[in-house]
Amino acid sequence: MRTVEALVPLKLTLFGEHAIVYGEPAIAMAISESMKVTVKESDRTIISSSSLHIGNIRVNLQDMRVESDQISKALSFVIEALNYFEEKRPALINIESSVDPSVGLGTSAAVIVGVIAAYSKFLGYDFTNLEIAKISRNVEKKVQGLGSRMDTFTTSLGGILYFPRGSENVERLSSLPEIASGYVKRTATTAEILRRVKTVKENGREFNEILKLIGLVVEDARDALDKMDVETLGQLMYINHGLLMSLGVTSPILDELVSTARNIGLPGCKMSGGGGGGSAVCLKSPKAELLLESRGFKLVKSELNRTGVTIKEINS
Ligand SMILES: Nc1ncnc2c1ncn2[C@@H]1O[C@H](COP(=O)(O)OP(=O)(O)OP(=O)(O)O)[C@@H](O)[C@H]1O
Ligand SMILES: C[C@@](O)(CCO)CC(=O)[O-]
Ligand SMILES: [Mg+2]
Numbered sequence: 001m002r003t004v005e006a007l008v009p010l011k012l013t014l015f016g017e018h019a020i021v022y023g024e025p026a027i028a029m030a031i032s033e034s035m036k037v038t039v040k041e042s043d044r045t046i047i048s049s050s051s052l053h054i055g056n057i058r059v060n061l062q063d064m065r066v067e068s069d070q071i072s073k074a075l076s077f078v079i080e081a082l083n084y085f086e087e088k089r090p091a092l093i094n095i096e097s098s099v100d101p102s103v104g105l106g107t108s109a110a111v112i113v114g115v116i117a118a119y120s121k122f123l124g125y126d127f128t129n130l131e132i133a134k135i136s137r138n139v140e141k142k143v144q145g146l147g148s149r150m151d152t153f154t155t156s157l158g159g160i161l162y163f164p165r166g167s168e169n170v171e172r173l174s175s176l177p178e179i180a181s182g183y184v185k186r187t188a189t190t191a192e193i194l195r196r197v198k199t200v201k202e203n204g205r206e207f208n209e210i211l212k213l214i215g216l217v218v219e220d221a222r223d224a225l226d227k228m229d230v231e232t233l234g235q236l237m238y239i240n241h242g243l244l245m246s247l248g249v250t251s252p253i254l255d256e257l258v259s260t261a262r263n264i265g266l267p268g269c270k271m272s273g274g275g276g277g278g279s280a281v282c283l284k285s286p287k288a289e290l291l292l293e294s295r296g297f298k299l300v301k302s303e304l305n306r307t308g309v310t311i312k313e314i315n316s
Contacts, residue, residue, distance in 0.1 A: 001040065001041050001315075002040070002041040002122065002313070002314075002315055003038060003039070003040045003041070003313070003314040003315070004038070004039045004040075004118045004119075004121045004122045004311060004312070004313050004314070005036060005037070005038050005039075005118060005311070005312045005313075005314065006036070006037045006038075006113070006114045006115075006117035006118035006121075006309055006310070006311050006312075007034055007035075007036050007114075007309065007310050007312070008034060008035045008036070008037065008110040008111075008113050008114040008117070008155050008156075008308075008309045009030040009031055009032065009033070009034050009110070009155055009158055009305035009307075009308065009309075010030070010031055010033045010034060010035065010098075010099065010105040010106050010107065010110055010155065010300075011028050011029065011030050011031060011105065011106035011109070011110075011150075011151055011154040011155050012028065012029050012031055012105065012179065012181055012272050012273075012279065012281050012300075012302065013026065013027075013028045013104075013150065013151075013272045013273050013281075014027045014028060014029060014160075014176075014179075014221070014237075014272070014281060015027045015214075015217060015218045015221045015236065015237075015240050016150075016163070016214055016215070016217075016218040016240070017150075017244070017271075017272070017273060017274065017275070018194075018197055018211075018214070018244065018247060018249060018274075018275075019211045019214035019215055019218070020148040020150050020163055021146060021147060021148050021194065021197075022201070022208075022211050023165060023166045024165060024211055024212070024214055024215035024218065025162065025163055025164050025165045025215055025218040025219060025222075026148070026150050026162075026163045026218055027160070027161070027162050027163070027173070027218060027221060027222065027225070028150050028151070028154040028160075028161055028163070029154065029159070029160045029161070029176060029179070029304055029305075030154050030155060030157070030158040030159060030161075030304070030305040030306075030308060031105075031181075031300065031301060031302050031303065031304065031305055032301040032302070032303040032304075032305055033098050033099055033105065033300050033301045033302075034098055034110075034305075035095065035096065035097045035098070035107065035110040035111060035114055036095070036096045036097075036114070037093065037094070037095050037096075037111070037114030037115055037117070037118045038092075038093070038094045038096075038118065039091045039092070039093055039115075039118040039119050039121075039122040040091060040092040040093075040094075041089075041090075041091060041122075042090050042091050042092045043090055044058065044090050045058070045059040045060075045061050045088075045090045045091055045092075045093070046058055046059070046092050046093070047059060047066075047075060047078060047093045047094075047095075048092075048093070048094045048095070049075075049078075049094070049095040049096075049097075049111075050095075050096060050097075051095070051096070051097040051099070051100060051101055052074055052075075052095075052101055054071060054074060054075065057071055057075065059079070059082075061088045061090060064079055064082065064083055066079065076143050077108050077111050077112050077115075077139070077140070077143055078093070078095070078111060078112075078115055080112075080139050080142055080143050081111075081112045081115035081116050081119070081136070081139050082115060082119060084116065084135055084138075084139060085119060085120070085123060087123065089122070089123060091119070091122060093115065093118075093119075095111060095114065097110075097111075098301075099183065099298075099300065100183070100185060102186065102189050102190070102278075103183040103184075103185065103186065103273075103278050103279055104183060104186070104190070104271075104272055104273025104274050104275065104277075104278030104279035105183065105272075105273060105278075105279055105300065106151040106154065106155050106273070108140060108143075108144070108151070108189075108190065109136065109140055109151030109152040109154070109155045110151075110155045112136040112139045112140055112152060113132055113133070113136045113152060113155045113156045113309050114309065116132050116135050116136050116139070117132050117156075117309045117311050118311065120132070121311050121313060129156050129157050129158075129308045129309060130156070130157065132156045132309060133149070133152055133153045133156035133157055136152035136155075136156060137149040137152040137153065139152075140152050143191070144190070144191040144194060145191065145194075145195070146191070146194040146195065146198060147190075147191075147194060148163070149163065149168060149170075150163055153170050155308065155309065156308050156309050157170070157308040158305045158306050158307045158308030158309075159172050159173075159304070159305075159306050159308070160172065160173040160174070160175075160176050160225075160304065161173070162222055165215060173222070173225055173226075175225060175226070175228050176225060176304060177228070177230050177233065177283055177284070178283070178284035178302075179281055179282070179283065179284055179302045180281070180282045180283070180284040180285070180288045180289050180292060180299070180302060181272065181279055181280060181281045181282070181292075181299070181300045181302045182279070182280060182289075182292040182293070182297030182298055182299045182300055183278055183279040183280070183297060183298055183300060184253055184277050184278070184295075184296055184297055184298070185277065186251070186276050186277030186278045187276070187277070188274075188276045188277075189274070190273070190274030192276075193249055193274045193275055193276050194274070196248065196249075197247060197248070197249060200247060200248060207247070210243055210246055210247060213243055214240060214243050214244075217236050217239050217240045217243065218240075220232070220236055221233060221236045221237075221240075224236060230267065230268075230283065231267060233268060233283070234266075234267035234268025234283050235268065236268070237268035237269060237270040237281070237282075237283070238258065238262055238268060238269070238270065240270050241254075241258045241269070241270035241271055244270070244271055244275060249271075249274070249275035249276060250271050250275055250276075251271075251275065251276055251277045253277060253295060253296070254271045254275070254277065254278075254280055256295065257269065257280055257291065257292070257295050257297070258270060258271070258280070260291060260295075261282060261288065261291055264287065264291070266282060266283070266285065266287060266288050266291065267283045267285075268282060268283040269281070269282035269283075269288065269291075270282075279300070280292065280297060281302075284302070
């Protein structure tokens with residue numbers, strides 16, 4: 001019985017979320033928190049995901065239909081990833097995640113990357129991590145309608161990544177101070193928040209100036225990272241958070257966390273990812289972790305992952 005496993009790191013956005021969707025640069029890192037997608041040979045196709053509380057959902061490979069509309073929406077990233085492959089073979093597909101879904105940690109990207117990586121290997125393809133990244137980026141965009149390459153590239157490639165302005169390229173950065181992060185549950189998905197931001201953009205000319213300012217923050221953060229100027233980096237995190245607040249993508253709990261962090265003298269904190277609740281990143285210190293926990297954030301394993309997605313074949 002052939003089984004293929006893909007282990008995918010999750011990600012933290014350090015600078016530039018939302019602005020990257022409109023061509024500005026951004027910086028993200030892959031982390032030690034992960035998602036595992038297992039594809040096992042079978043006579044029918046069945047999907048399970050414990051973190052989505054979805055078990056044994058049958059998929060018809062001819063028309064890719066699943067049992068109910070609600071489940072089909074929750075599984076849309078998985079279904080669209082499988083749909084990339086013209087030739088399909090029945091398999092049991094299991095998704096295990098160490099964090100809750102939709103918390104700003106790139107779970108949508110990780111589930112796509114995991115399915116593309118594991119299912120391609122299962123079908124006999126040998127994709128590189130960059131090929132997996134590019135395919136997954138298109139799948140995410142197709143499902144969400146809006147979005148950048150940041151999360152799919154970061155979870156596929158691993159490392160600390162700089163996404164330059166107005167291009168599809170990516171550059172690896174070498175240094176980063178230690179990071180603490182955590183998340184609270186949120187009600188909106190990133191796709192919904194992206195649509196809200198687009199409406200704000202269409203209704204106000206200030207929006208484009210805010211995006212450009214975020215772009216400047218990202219460039220300065222890159223310089224600060226190159227020099228390991230941690231003080232400047234921390235200040236830029238606060239500025240980035242303030243700009244995201246003015247776009248309307250933060251939440252009271254995130255704003256209170258970040259403003260308290262500043263008041264008690266922590267060197268840097270901001271929201272991370274799509275926003276509306278979800279994740280926050282801080283420069284690591286015992287005080288930062290205590291603050292996150294005291295505000296109900298679940299701490300996330302935030303060590304750097306350098307490998308990106310890895311694939312293991314198990315034949316039994
Ligand atoms: N364990 C999982 N199994 C299957 N699908 C999942 C899983 N985790 C997340 N997803 C899919 O991804 C969606 C969440 O994506 P969303 O972009 O809102 O969150 P995120 O990727 O964690 O946040 P961000 O994009 O801000 O980093 C879920 O609604 C679900 O469709
Ligand atoms: C909000 C956003 O910038 C990051 C979500 O993790 C969306 C994207 O880049 O696709
Ligand atoms: Mg997402």
